[in-house]
Amino acid sequence: MDARLRRVNKEIADCKNDKTSKITLELVDESPFHLKGAFPGPEGTPYEGGHFEVDIRIPDSYPFQPLKMKFITKVYHPNISSASGAICLDILKDAWSPVLTLKSTLISLQSLLCSPEPNDPQDAEVAKHYMTSRSSFEETARYWTHIYAGGPEAKAAGKARDTPVGAVRDEIAIAGLEKAHVDQFEALGFERTKVIDVLRRLNYRGANVAKITEDRVVEELLKS
Amino acid sequence: MSDFEYSDEEADYFYDDEEEMDTQEDGSAPSDDDMDMETFNDDFRVTGKGKRKSYEVECEPLSKSDVEKLMQQDVDHISGIFGVDDTTASLLLRFMDWNKEKLIEKYMDNASAISISAGISQPSIPSLPPPIRASSLSRGVEKPATRRSVRSAPSVSAKLLTKTKSLEPFVCPICFDDTQSDTMSLSCDHAFCTSCWNAYITSKIREEGEHWIRCMAEGCSLVAPDPFVKSALGTDTATWERFQELLVRHFVSHNRNLKYCPYPECTYTVSCPSAASKSSLASMVPTVTCGASPDHQFCFGCAIESDHRPVICAVASMWLRKCRDDSETANWIKSNTKECNKCQSTIEKNGGCNHMTCKKCKHEFCWVCMGPWSEHGTAWYSCNRYDEKASQDARDSQSKSRASLERYLHYYNRWANHEQSAKLSMELHAKTEKKMEEMQITSALTWIEVQFMKKAVDEVFKCRMTLKWTYAMAYYLEKGNEKELFEDNQRDLEKAVEDLSELLEQPIEADNIPTLRQKVTDKTVYVQKRNEIMLEDTANGFLEGRWTWNGTVEGFD
Numbered sequence: 001m002d003a004r005l006r007r008v009n010k011e012i013a014d015c016k017n018d019k020t021s022k023i024t025l026e027l028v029d030e031s032p033f034h035l036k037g038a039f040p041g042p043e044g045t046p047y048e049g050g051h052f053e054v055d056i057r058i059p060d061s062y063p064f065q066p067l068k069m070k071f072i073t074k075v076y077h078p079n080i081s082s083a084s085g086a087i088c089l090d091i092l093k094d095a096w097s098p099v100l101t102l103k104s105t106l107i108s109l110q111s112l113l114c115s116p117e118p119n120d121p122q123d124a125e126v127a128k129h130y131m132t133s134r135s136s137f138e139e140t141a142r143y144w145t146h147i148y149a150g151g152p153e154a155k156a157a158g159k160a161r162d163t164p165v166g167a168v169r170d171e172i173a174i175a176g177l178e179k180a181h182v183d184q185f186e187a188l189g190f191e192r193t194k195v196i197d198v199l200r201r202l203n204y205r206g207a208n209v210a211k212i213t214e215d216r217v218v219e220e221l222l223k224s
Numbered sequence: 225m226s227d228f229e230y231s232d233e234e235a236d237y238f239y240d241d242e243e244e245m246d247t248q249e250d251g252s253a254p255s256d257d258d259m260d261m262e263t264f265n266d267d268f269r270v271t272g273k274g275k276r277k278s279y280e281v282e283c284e285p286l287s288k289s290d291v292e293k294l295m296q297q298d299v300d301h302i303s304g305i306f307g308v309d310d311t312t313a314s315l316l317l318r319f320m321d322w323n324k325e326k327l328i329e330k331y332m333d334n335a336s337a338i339s340i341s342a343g344i345s346q347p348s349i350p351s352l353p354p355p356i357r358a359s360s361l362s363r364g365v366e367k368p369a370t371r372r373s374v375r376s377a378p379s380v381s382a383k384l385l386t387k388t389k390s391l392e393p394f395v396c397p398i399c400f401d402d403t404q405s406d407t408m409s410l411s412c413d414h415a416f417c418t419s420c421w422n423a424y425i426t427s428k429i430r431e432e433g434e435h436w437i438r439c440m441a442e443g444c445s446l447v448a449p450d451p452f453v454k455s456a457l458g459t460d461t462a463t464w465e466r467f468q469e470l471l472v473r474h475f476v477s478h479n480r481n482l483k484y485c486p487y488p489e490c491t492y493t494v495s496c497p498s499a500a501s502k503s504s505l506a507s508m509v510p511t512v513t514c515g516a517s518p519d520h521q522f523c524f525g526c527a528i529e530s531d532h533r534p535v536i537c538a539v540a541s542m543w544l545r546k547c548r549d550d551s552e553t554a555n556w557i558k559s560n561t562k563e564c565n566k567c568q569s570t571i572e573k574n575g576g577c578n579h580m581t582c583k584k585c586k587h588e589f590c591w592v593c594m595g596p597w598s599e600h601g602t603a604w605y606s607c608n609r610y611d612e613k614a615s616q617d618a619r620d621s622q623s624k625s626r627a628s629l630e631r632y633l634h635y636y637n638r639w640a641n642h643e644q645s646a647k648l649s650m651e652l653h654a655k656t657e658k659k660m661e662e663m664q665i666t667s668a669l670t671w672i673e674v675q676f677m678k679k680a681v682d683e684v685f686k687c688r689m690t691l692k693w694t695y696a697m698a699y700y701l702e703k704g705n706e707k708e709l710f711e712d713n714q715r716d717l718e719k720a721v722e723d724l725s726e727l728l729e730q731p732i733e734a735d736n737i738p739t740l741r742q743k744v745t746d747k748t749v750y751v752q753k754r755n756e757i758m759l760e761d762t763a764n765g766f767l768e769g770r771w772t773w774n775g776t777v778e779g780f781d
Contacts, residue, residue: 003399003419010400063398064427097442098398098416098424 004062008032011102023106025056033058036072037106041149042114046141047075050149054109055085056102066096067105076137076144076176078118078127083203087112088122125206129176136173143174175200181209190221198224277756279533279763281508283496283524285515291472291482291493298324306331311449316342318436318471321478343438343447346412396420398440408456410448414441421456426463435470483524485514492516499524507766509533531689534762535697539773543696547636557629565594635699642692645725649685652728656681659732667737676741680728680748687721687755694758702772706765713761717754724751 009032015025021039028034035056041047053072059065069092071085079088091100091108100108121127130137145151171192172179177199185195198220202212286294295314303313305328319342320327330338339345395402396417409415416424420440425448428434437448448456457464469491476482476493480500485492492514499510510524511531521530526537528544535543561572564580566587571580573591580591588597660674694714701707724747730740765771 003401003423006401007399061423061427061431064424065431097438097444098420098440099442 004058004060005032007063008058008102014101015103018103021103021107023103023110025102028055033062035102037069037102039106039110041145041151042110045114046138047077047113047145047149047151049151050145051151052109052113052149054106063098063100066092066100067102068092069105069109074144074148075113076126076141077113078116078121078123078130079112080126081122082126082176082205083123083208086122088117088120123206126176140174140176144176171196176205178205185217185221188218188221194221194224277760277763278767279509279756279759281496281510281512281524282498283494283510283512285513286482286493286495287515288469288472288491288493291476292468295322295472295475298322302327306335311451312339312344315344315447315449318474319343322475323478340445343436343445346444346446398424408452410439410444410446410452412439412441412444412446414439414444416440418456418458422458422460425453425456426460429463429467429470433470435467435474483512483522485516485520486522486527487514487516487520490514490516490520492520494522494524496524505537507536507769508763509536509766532693533690534759535693536766539700540693540696543639543699546632547639562591562594563626565589632699635695639692639695642688642695646685646688646692649681649688652681652684653678656728662732663737666732669737669741673741676745676748677728680724680744683748683751683755684721684725684728687717687751690755690758691718691721694762697762697771700773702774704772706770706772710762710765710771713754713758717751717758720747720751720754723747 012025012032012035015021015023023037023039026036026038028036035058037054037056039052039054041050041052051073052075055070055072057068059068069087071080071087074082074085076082080086087109089108089112091097091105116127116130118127118130126137129140142151146153172182175196177196181199181204182192182195185199186192198217202208202217202220204212204217298317299310299313302308302317302324303310306313306316308316316327316331316338317324319338320330327338336345340347393402394405394407394415394417396404396407398416398420401417401419404417404419406418407415408418408421424440425437428437437453438444439446439448453467454464457467472493473484476484481495481497482493483496485494494512494514496510496512498504499508499512504510505525509532511521511533512524514520514522523530523532523537526532526541528537528540532540557570561570563570564582564585564587566589567582567585569582569584571582573580579588579597581588589595590597656677660671660677663669663674663677664671691714694710694717698707698711698714701710724744727740727744727747732740762771
C-alpha cells in the first residue's frame, strides 16, 4: 500500500479511537485526502462552547510537505483571516515536520485560539482590534463564536439589551463593523438592525470596504 | 587603411569553427570578446588578439566543478583552522552564508553556540542528563554537553544505515510501517526508516529547492550533512546532483565576485572581481560571457540587458525608468496641451472658446496666440495678435519648457528606432539566409564564401545595440567638447551602419556579386572598426572621468 494512504488511514483510525481529545475527522468526499476536521473551542477563551470546523487537504507529498488547512467556520482571531479562513501558523509552513499528524496539527490550531500572535497577523484589522481594545475584541470574538460556531449567546450582548444607550454602539462593535459605515446606510432609510445584519453578512470590514460597492450593499438591503 | 585590407584568397576563408572553440575551452580564461573574434574569419579581424580592449572587462568563466573547487578551498581553509572535518566545515560555512571572516570570529567567540545554530550539534539540556544507551555512548562525546567543552571540535557523524537488531520491531513514526528494518538517524538519534528519509530529502530538494535539511523530528534543529544526504538518496543521482547545484548556487549568490549565468539551464558561473563593488560600476560596463557559449553574454552589474555598452548600468537603468514613465505621456502632452505661461501648469483644452482662464493661477490668455487676453480687446474669436510682443514673449517662455520635452523625445525616438531595427534584424537574418542560398546557386561561390552576408548582419545588429545605448548616454551628457566628440563618433558609426544596412537590402544579380561581396566585406570591417572606436573611447572616458552628466542625472551614485 502507498505509504501516504497507509499513514492517513492510520491517522484517521487513531483519531476515531481517541475519545479524550474531542477532535473529529470525517471524509468530505470519497478521497481520504480531503477531510473535514473539527474541535471544540478551548475553555476560558472567547471561543469556548463553539464548534470549529477546518477544511483539510492532504498534499501528494504528505507527510513531507505540510497539510493545507483553513477554517470553514468563521473565526474572529488575529491569525485567521475573517474573510477566507486562511491560517497563519508556522507549523503549516516552514516549521512543519513530518512527524506532525492531523491530530497534532488540529490540537495546534486549538491552542492557536488560546494564544493569538497579533504581531504576526493574518487579518490586520482583527489584530488591530486585539491590540487596541482587548475587551472589545473578546466581545466580538464571543459574538462570532455564538453566531457562526454555535456557541452560547454572548453575555455582553445580553447585557447590552438592558442598556439601550450602549446597545447601539455595542451591537456594531461586536459585529466587527464600524459605526460610520452603519450610520451611512442607516441614513439612506434602512433599519439599523437590518444594516448591521447585511454588512456583517457581506463582511463589510477592512480592505473589503473598498471592494464592495455601495450599490451592492443597497441591493442586499433591499433584498433582505 | 592597411587595417582594412581585404584579400580574396580562398585559404583565408578556410577555418573550422568547432576546432577553434575546442581549443578555446581547454585554454585558460578566454576574455569575453576574444571568443567572438576567434570565430571570425581572418578577413574580418581588425585588431590583433591578445590585448584586452578598454571596453572589455577581465572575467573568468567557471564551470560547476570549478566553483566546487573554490568551495572546497574555503572548506579546507575552515577545517584546517578549526580542526573539524570537511562536512562540519561545510555546514558552518553554509550557515554563515560563506562569510569566512564572520564565521571565524563567531566560532572563536563561542564554538558550541554556533555549532548548535548551524545544526551540527544539539543544545544540551542541563536538567536532563543525556539518555545513556549503549549505542549512543560513542556519540555522547561529540555533543558539547557542558560549557567546558566549548573548544572541543564538534564533528558530524551521522549514523548511517543502522540495522536495528532489537527484539521489538521498529515502527517508523512517519509511515507507520513495521516491515522495514533499515533506519537512519542523525546524531540526535531520531530514527526514521530509510524510505521516509529518502522521500523527505527528495521533497526538500526537488520541491523546495532547499539545501538546508533539518532532522524530521519536530523541533529538532540538526541538519543533515552531505554524506547523509547522499546515502539517503541512494541511487537517485539526479537529485543528488540537484542538491550539489543548490549548494553551488548558494555559494555563488553570496560571493560578490561571482555571478550565475542567467541563461536557461546554463550551469556556468562568471568570476569578475573587478566589477564586484558597486563603485566600480560607475566607471565600467562589465559585459561578460560565460564559458558555455559565446552567446551567453550578460551584464555583471545589472539585469537590464545583456549588453548595454557603452553606457554604464546606473545611467542605463535611469534612462529606462524615464522611458517607462515618460515616453507615451510625453508624446500625448506634446500634441494635446500647452502650458500656462504664468504658472507653467499644463493645460488641455477640451472644448469651448479660446479665452482661457488658468484654473490654478487665474491667468487669462488666448489659446491661439498664448498672449494675455487683456490685449485682445473685443476680438473674441479672431486672434490677430500673432506678432505682438506680449504673445511673442509668451511663446518664448512656452518654448523653453517645451524644449526639454523636445530634447527628450529627440533622444527617445532615436533610441527606440534602433531598438526596433535591432528587433527587425531577426527577419533580416532569415532574409539573408535566403539570399545566401540564392548566391550559391547563381554564382560559383561556395557556402563558406557567402558567409560574409551573415557576418555583416550580425555586425549590424551589434552596432545597433551600441547605437541605441549611445542615445541614452547622450541624453544625460553635459553639453561641451566632450559631448561633441562623442556625438561625432556616434554619427560616424550610425552612418556606417546605415550604409551597410542599405547594402544588405540590395537585390542580388549574378554579375554584381563579386563587387557586392567586396563592398559588404569592406563595409563590415569598417563598421566593426567604428563600433570599436565608439566603445573604446567611451570606456576610456569613464576611466579618465571625462564624461560630465547634466542636471537631469539625479540620485546618481
